[in-house]
Amino acid sequence: MIAATFRSVRSSRNLMIGLAITGLMVAMALVSFVWTPHSPTGLNILSKMQAPSARHLFGTDAFGRDVFSMVMTGAWNSLSVSIVAVAVGMGAGVPLGALAAARGGVIDGLIMRMNDLAFAFPALLTAVIITAIFGPGAINAMIAIGIFNVPVFARITRGASLGLWSRDFVRAARCAGRSDVAITLSHILPNINHVLVVQATIQFALAIVAEAGLSYVGLGTQPPQPSWGKMLNDAQTYIYDAPWLAIFPGLAITLAVLGLNLLGDGLRDVLDPRVRRQR
Template identity: 60%
Template sequence: MTRAGASAPVPAKRWWTGPSFLIGFALTGVIVAGALLSYVWTPYPPTQMMILNRLKPPSATNWFGTDQFGRDVFSMIMVGARNSLAVGLGAVGFGLVLGTTLGLLAAIRRDGFLDNLIMRTADFTHAFPAVLTAIMITAIAGPGMLNAIVAIGILNLPYFARLARGVAIQVWTRDYIQAARAAGLDNVQISVRHVLPNVAGVIVVQATIQFALAILAEAGLSYLGLGTQPPNPSWGRMLNEAQTFMAVQPWLAIFPGAAIAIAVLGFNLLGDGLRDAIDPRLRRSR
């Protein structure tokens, strides 16, 4: 109960009710649900060619129409979502684990040789255009989903390394770190038990943003023929194949383009909502 004349505290706005988080969660939920559903069901086999049904407009039979080979566009988009999410998970996971580890190591020996080596390497990697670097790596290693994951994962390394180092350096100045030292913990134990949990929040937010960029990068590589290879459906390759028919069959480009836009927008908005939850200064300012 509050004292007489004192106003009751205003409850803090729940971050998960914010528009960014809700819209982002809904959009990403649609993409993830479609990808998971494609493992057990699609309206038609996504690689089945039916030449007699080629270039059919959207209808009750084929919800998104058919392409130049008679394949069902809706089924291809469902499986394409699965492939895009697989590349995003692999690439972001690779960059997150290795980049965060390097960032924590750099924070332990800040301003030392190891710190300078890791950060200068990250700066060197970050200096090149991301898409151009991914094209160069996949062109050298060969096209394919695995090589696309490695290429995009390498591009994610400097983002996670620099972010983890910046936050970790702030954590190392806290009093409980000195208490952990006094308790006999070494630098690696302190990093795992105390620094990493305080870095994890911002890393998760960055991961959602990098996930959106990874999906966009995979679509770009597939558009150029360097990403997911046939017969596996890919949103980027669907756009590439649709450009010949843009004037007469625009839905062939509209639907995969909309899928890419929804996925990228959803993960970006989800990252904004998570950032509101993790950064208390943002919550207080709203």
């Protein structure tokens, strides 16, 4: 089985490309912890608005900051916000969805109506509400995006679990006296993990876009810490005079989202047993 899975990984072009792009993003974020070509927050007015060159690969901004160093550091900020937001969504959404599928009835209806209520408040609106109470910042962006992810994972988990509760192996476990919690942990979740993994990669990509959007309007990562969204906001003033200020952070967001979407599609091909049988 391991050999078959390895062959599936090698034969999935989307997975390999997605892994390469995502790996590059993660590597760039981790390297920024210990090294950047220049200080991502250091000001050097004498070097402001320089075009891309050997000294400054992506040029410099209006304050003389190295854009390449800012893109590297921004990768970690986007990555950390997205990881926490997806973890919050999975940590709360998966148990709620599993509970709704296991119990059904009133509990199922109540959880789904709560999900509908959460969907009425998108991440940006939730961030505005949280910011009005606690102030802007990366932590509040994590909370806002995480809250938006909860109903997504709850619906996915519930939908994938419902069909399994009528299967013979689940009925056998019930006849053996196992509790709903034990059945969920030992039988339900292992059989839907491929669905959750793929959905997590999709939500990860959406979280990066959401974090960039929140930073763009000033509700996400705060200066002086670089953020791809904040860099785009700063670049719009100089879009004609210094287009590189918008091009490089925009490309970083595009490649990160593309890589994660390809990774999710490739993981679906490898992990979903129905797709493997068709292939």
